[in-house]
Amino acid sequence: MSSVAGTPFRKAIPASGEMLPVIGMGTWITFNVGPAPDLRAARTEVMRAFLQLGGGMVDSSPMYGSAEEVIGHALRHIEDDGGLFSATKVWTRGARGGAGQMAESRSLWGLERFDLMQVHNLLSWQDHLETMRQERDQGRIRYIGVTTSHGRRHDELERIMRNEDIDFVQLTYNILDREAEARLLPLAADRGIAVIANRPFRQKALITRFERHPLPGWAAEIQCENWPQFLLKFIVSHHDVTCAIPATSRVDHMHENMGALHGPQPDAAMRRRMVDYVEGL
Amino acid sequence: MLPYSAEVLYALYGQYNQAIWPIQILFLVLAGVSLAFTLHPWRQAGRVVGMILVLAWLWAAIGFHWQHFSLINFSAGIYAALFAAQALLIAWTWVARGGTSFHLDRDVASAVAVTVIICALVVYPALDWLAGYSWPQWRLFGVAPGPTMLFTLGIMLLAQPRAHPVLVVIPALWLVIEAWSAWVLGMPQDLLPAVVAGIALVLLLGPRRLARARNRA
Secondary structure (H helix, E strand, O other): OOOOOOOOOEEEOOOOOOEEEOEOEEOOOOOOOOOOHHHHHHHHHHHHHHHHOOOOEEEOOHHHOOHHHHHHHHHHHOOOOOOOEEEEEEOOOOOOOHHHHHHHHHHHHOOOOEEEEEEHHHOOHHHHHHHHHHHHHOOOEEEEEEEOOOOOOHHHHHHHHHHOOOOEEEEEOOOOOOHHHOOHHHHHHHHOOEEEEEOOOOOOHHHHHHOOOOOOHHHHHHOOOOHHHHHHHHHHOOOOOOEEOOOOOOHHHHHHHHHHHOOOOOOHHHHHHHHHHHHOO | OOOOOHHHHHHHHHHHHHHHOOHHHHHHHHHHHHHHHHHOOOOOHHHHHHHHHHHHHHHHHHHHHHOOHHHOOOOHHHHHHHHHHHHHHHHHHHHHOOOOEEOOOOEHHHHHHHHHHHHHHHHHHHHHHHOOOOOOOOOOOOOOHHHHHHHHHHHHHOEEOOOOOHHHHHHHHHHHHHHHHHHHHOOHHHHHHHHHHHHHHHHHHOOHHHHOOEOOO
8 A cells, every 4th residue: 555645636626726636536337336235335435545545526427326325325424524526427318307317416425515517428418507507506516517438529528618618527538548638638728627537547457457567667756656556647647637536446446546646746758758658568 | 338347236136135035936936837837738838838927027127127226227227128028028929819838849949948947047046156156146037137038038949839039039139238248247157148048049030940950969
C-alpha cells in the first residue's frame, strides 16, 4: 500500500473555482452488488477507504443496476462523508421521466442535493439539460454535465460543449485512448468546462496488460509505486483534465489508486516518456 | 458490456434461492413428472408437459428476471418479456392445440435429449459446485433461466410431431445471450451446457433425417 502523507492533489472546477481531488471513484460493475449483505459491507469499506484517503467524487448512474442503492447503503454506514462530491446521471429517453429519475437517485443516495448531475451518454440531452437547469435553479443540483464513453459520439459532444452552458463533461481518456487531446480537452479549457476521465484502466484491461512488465525505474521520480498510480498520474497530469474515476471493489486497490493523489506529477516531457514506454511494451 | 460481475451474479442466485425456497423442490418434482410422461406415452402427455414448461418459463420470467435479476441488470425486463412470450408459445402450441406426444427411441435425437435433460437437471448445478459455488448459489431447472432453457430443448427433441421452429427461437436467443454473458464474465462452467444446447438446436432445426438417424452407439 502506498503512503498517503501530504496534501492531496486537487484541481479547480472552472465554473466555480471549487477544488476537487483529482482521483474520484467510479461505480460501474463494482458497486452493482444487489442485496447481498456481505458484498454491500465490502463495498462500504471500499468507499470508507476512498473518503478517508482524501477522495471526493463518487460517480454513478441509474444504469448501473443497484449501484446507487449500494452507495446509499455505504453512506449511511460511514461516519464522516464530508469530502463527498456526489455525481450521478440521468438515463432515460425523453423529458418526462427525467425529474422523477433524479428524485429517485436522491432517495437512493440519501441526499437532498447532488453536486453533479450528468446526461448519461447524451441520451435525450436536450430534454434533460433543460430539466437539470430547472433542478439547479431549485437547489437540487450544483453542477450539470454530459457524458460519453469508449470514445463514442465525440462530434456531438463537441457541439454540445461549444453551444451549451455546462459545467462538466465526462469522456474516455487514458494513456492509450488519447483522442480527446486533439479537440475536446482544449475546447473544455477554452469553455471553462471541467473534465472527468472515465475508463482510466479500460476496465482493468490496461492493468492486466501492463502488470507483467516492470515499472520503468524513472517512475520513482514521480513517486509511482505501481501501475495504477502510473496510469492515473498520466491522466490527471493533463492540464485540462480535472479528475479521473477508477473503479474498484477492493480496499487494497483503492489504496493503490489513491496514491496517485500524492507526490510530484509528470511534466510534458515525462508524459511523453510514459506514452513511449507503454506503447513499446 | 455487463453491469455486474460473476461474483455478484452468484450472490444474487444465492439470495434468490433462499427467498423462494422450497419452490426448487416443486420444480424438480415437476421435472420428474414431465419425464414420466415422456417415458410412458399418453394422449394428453403434450398438454401436461406443456403446462409444466409454461409454469417454468413463467416463473423464470417473473420470479427470476422481473423480481430479482432486474436488481442488477437493466436488460432484465426485456428478458422477462422474452421468457413470458416463450411460455405463451408453449401454451398455444402444446397445451391449447394439443396433439403432441413424446417418443424415446434408439435414435440420435433421443440420445441427445437424454444428455441435454441430465445436463439441465444435474450437470448445471454440479458445474456451479465445481466452479466453487455452493448451495444456495446453484442454478436449477424452473427457477433459473439456463437449466430451464436446456430442459425445454431436451423435451422438444422427444416431441412428436416435431416441435414447431417458432418454439425454438427464444431458447436459441437465450443460449446466445447466456453464452456471451459467460464469456464476458469469465464463467467457463457454462461452456459445456452451451455446447450441449447448441447440438440440441442443430437437431431441432436441421434436417429431420439427422435427428432420426439410428443411434448405433
